[in-house]
Amino acid sequence: MTPPERYHFGASVRSLLVPRHxxxxxxxxxxxxxTARTPEGPATLHLARDGQDLVATGYGPGEQWILDRADAIAGLRDDVTAFPALAAAHPLIKRLARTFEGIRLPATGLVFRSVLRAVLEQKVTGKEAHRAYRLICQNLSEPAPGPRELMxxxxxxxxxxxxxxxFHPYGMEQxxxxxxxxxxxxxxxLELCADSADATRRLMALPGIxxxxxxxxxxxxxxxxxxxxxxDxxxxxxxAWALAGEARGTDERMLELLEPFRGHRARVCELLAHGGIGAPKFGPRMPIRSFARF
Structure with a gap:
């Protein structure tokens, strides 16, 4: 696979993994x-740089399925052609779009894989959620195919x-x-949803999501x-801070400020994160709790 010019491999795919381990x-x-559970069975995907190209190798019964999606997983199906014109509406976003133009959004095609992580991250710190994720994957799954020792x-x-x-000792409340x-x-x-809108509708029909x-x-x-x-x-x-200089913002204000970027509003949020931009902090941090001890 040949990525676009200035493609940033690490920044595009690193978000697919829980930090640290x-x-x-x-x-x-x-x-x-x-690793993934594909419709055709367990699989492991290996993506590696080879000069300007990306080389994909698959392992396991789901090898062909995951190879067919390798370009999407690497973010190479992400269409950014309309974004520069939208980014020009705000000088900061215009600058960030130019600085991080090599970052692409991956699309795994695997819904429940993302559901697991997203539900674990509800209303808790990242450290708590990632600990629960690791314990669940280590204790409730099995080794993946391929040469690497992965689950x-x-x-x-x-x-x-x-x-x-x-689940309780993993830090998961009921x-x-x-x-x-x-x-x-x-x-x-859920895996059969036709598109993002269909998946959103089906997911939000479930209590707790x-x-x-x-x-x-x-x-x-x-x-x-x-x-x-x-x-969030x-x-x-x-x-609110990045686009309007306001130290605090509501969801309504956020959506109002993001409206000029409709179609790429999440991309704008991702750019702000990559740029290390955050609002001023006031008060103590959210405490690290452990439901396992309750």
Missing amino acids: DPCGVFTGDELWL LPPDPAVIAATPYWV RRTQALQRAAVVAAR GVWTAAEVVRVAYGDADAVSVG FHIPNTV
Whole structure:
């Protein structure tokens, strides 16, 4: 595969993995290993730089399926042709779009893989969510095919059949566990959604999954560049500060400021994150809790 000029491999694909350590994948700078449960069976994808090109290698029963989607997983199907004209509406976004023009949004085509991580990240710190993710993948799954020692994402059927008390030591309270298990029960249908809008509608019909979780899922599974995470703790403040110089913002104000970028509103939020832009912080940080001790 031949990426576009100035394509940034790491910044495009690193978000597919949980920070620091992901049992289901690893990024080393020049290569990405990613495991998945595809419609055709377990698979591992290896993406590696070879000069200006990307070389994809697949392993396991789902090898052909994941190879067919390798370009999308690398972000090479992400269409940014209309974005520069929209970015010109604000000098900061115009500058960030130029600075980070090599970043593309990946699209895995795998809904439940993203549901797992998004539900775990509901209303808790990243450290809590990532710990739960690692423990679930290590204890409720099995090794992935291929030469690397990686785990597959857990089987939705296993998630659905596992009693709540198993999740509790991982730091999962009952509300998030039940939301995850409801999605696991209908995981096969979720994977058949025609597009981002269809998946959003089906996800939000499940108790415990709202607009924030749905946006987090479809942005990765479908590469939806317009899926704004409404209800996020930080993003409304970041957008208000970056686009209007306001230290605090509501979801309504965030959407108002992002409206000129419709179609690429999530891309704008991603650019602000890549640019290290954040609103001023006031007060103490959110405490790290452990539901495992409750």
